[in-house]
Amino acid sequence: MNAPVLRRLAHQTPRSLTVSSPFLRALSSSSSSSAAAAAASSRPLQQQHRHHHPRTMSTTSAAPAQARARFSQGSDEASLSSTLETLLGEGRWALVNDGEAVERSFKFKNFAKTWDFMTAVSLQCKTHNHHPEWSNVYNTTFIRWTTHSPKGLSGKDLKLAMICDALAKDFGEIEAPPAAEGEAVVSCGIRGLADKAAGTAGDCCTPKK
Template sequence: MLGRSDLAISKGSDEQDIVRAATELVDNGKWHLTEGGVGLERPFKFKTFKATWAFMNDVAEECQRQKHHPEWANVYSRTEIRWTTHSPKGMSAKDTHMARFCDEAAQRHGEQYPKQAETKTEGGPVVEAGDCCGHTHTKPDGG
């Protein structure tokens, strides 16, 4: 269970609602607090690039309705999403709403749970895409 001291809550937000919603998202084991507790982040993995893109399109449509955008990165079948409110800075109800929306959209698009080594799209380990382009990639030494 998260406490108020774990989160940097956006000014004007209902603190009890944010703590409760963030706790639910983190306790299910998929979402993690960003550094300083200003937001939520998590990786998503799908079977194909097409499924990943469809998921991202669904999220983008909801972003337009909510007038709120993520920080995200995509590599082939993986997407890393971070929700935080920039003004006023901190976590808001829009962040927790969009995190729940992402979970629901991921389920609709056939999310596959990433292995630990595949959970970062930027600055983390490189995960080869396999046969995403119709052929298997090999290393110069034949491996």
């Protein structure tokens, strides 16, 4: 190559590089598409993290509502409510039958002790002209106090329930730990005996003509 040509080439301005090859154009287009797809796929994840934060669950459960007492007509409800609160607070008696009765079971060393206790309770029933719904299996007796006429809890029910507690101590009751909230106070079997007896006893509280 002669000198004039070399001098002309040396003084020419370099041309900018352009993508002229079909392969390079396709590669560039593919890279752009991949970047767009990656950006699009990341959006749902970002939205998911924004809108689906785990909620904090409360560890405090609602306490079960206590049954409301239903007192027999003519009762001094304010006075009886205070007595009932004291009775239930000891954790042995339970308010049952839609608030119209209190019940619990008593356990003693043997049948003789249990029968002596029931005899003492029956004497108190005669004195107060009132009776329980009750049953007995060996060394355990179940007692439910309620008034059938007028229907509901009466002063006699609560007074005799407290008398039962005092007599049980005199006859050496074997005390079980107080029932936790929601636990059954007595077994279904011995309660069922009293239910069956009460169902077949007939009308016991209506004055006879």
